[in-house]
Amino acid sequence: MSLDQLYQQIILDHSKARHGSGLAGMAAPEGTSTGQSHQLNPVCGDEVTLRLAVENGKVAQVSWDGAGCSISMASASVLSELAEGMTVEELHQAIDSFREVLRSRGKIPADPELLGDAAAFEGVARYAARVKCAMISWVAAEDALNQAA
Numbered sequence: 255m256s257l258d259q260l261y262q263q264i265i266l267d268h269s270k271a272r273h274g275s276g277l278a279g280m281a282a283p284e285g286t287s288t289g290q291s292h293q294l295n296p297v298c299g300d301e302v303t304l305r306l307a308v309e310n311g312k313v314a315q316v317s318w319d320g321a322g323c324s325i326s327m328a329s330a331s332v333l334s335e336l337a338e339g340m341t342v343e344e345l346h347q348a349i350d351s352f353r354e355v356l357r358s359r360g361k362i363p364a365d366p367e368l369l370g371d372a373a374a375f376e377g378v379a380r381y382a383a384r385v386k387c388a389m390i391s392w393v394a395a396e397d398a399l400n401q402a403a
Contacts, residue, residue, distance in 0.1 A: 262377075265324065265325065265375070266328070268328035268329075268331035268371070269325075269327045269331070272330075272331045273331040273332075273335040274331060274335065275318060275319065275320075275330070277303055277317045277318055286315070286402075287309075288305060288306065288402050289306050289308075289397065289401025289403075291395070291401070293391070293393050295322070295326075298322070298323065299321075300323060300386070300387055301320055301390075302318055302322070302326065302330055302390050302394050303319050304318040304330065304394035306337070307402065308399070308402040308403060311341055313337045313339065313341075313399075314338070316333065316337045318334060318391060320391070322390070325378060326391065329389075332370070332372045332375075333372065335370075336369070336371065337395065346396070347368065348368055348369060349392050349396050351369060352372055355376050355379060356375065356376075356378060356385045356389055359382070360377075360379045361379075364376040375388045
């Protein structure tokens with residue numbers, strides 16, 4: 255299996271499994287500060303609402319609800335799995351790195367050490383119309399993180 259095939263499989267698996275999905279049923283842990291952000295891509299209709307809880311400088315919980323293409327839903331799933339347990343600073347760093355990779359048009363490779371499964375989205379950078387699909391949940395996370403911090 256090639257790296258591209260592996261990355262495609264990760265995206266497909268996450269678009270079906272949707273880790274962290276279920277915003278309505280997830281209450282933030284007691285004693286945490288929370289932020290919530292709703293993002294919409296009017297061009298394609300992707301929509302994500304993401305809630306993030308921070309406790310003692312670490313991301314304690316990420317939950318989300320959304321509708322859209324497999325790339326946007328998989329990206330939200332990967333993000334929620336990656337972010338929990340990170341410090342606020344580490345998540346800001348991961349968001350910045352993900353944004354840089356996606357805006358590079360395929361010129362900057364993703365760092366799997368920093369981004370984990372989110373490195374699978376580096377191929378999306380070659381398709382300008384899909385960059386917003388992959389970024390929508392990360393933009394929501396950045397907004398929610400700023401509210402919670």
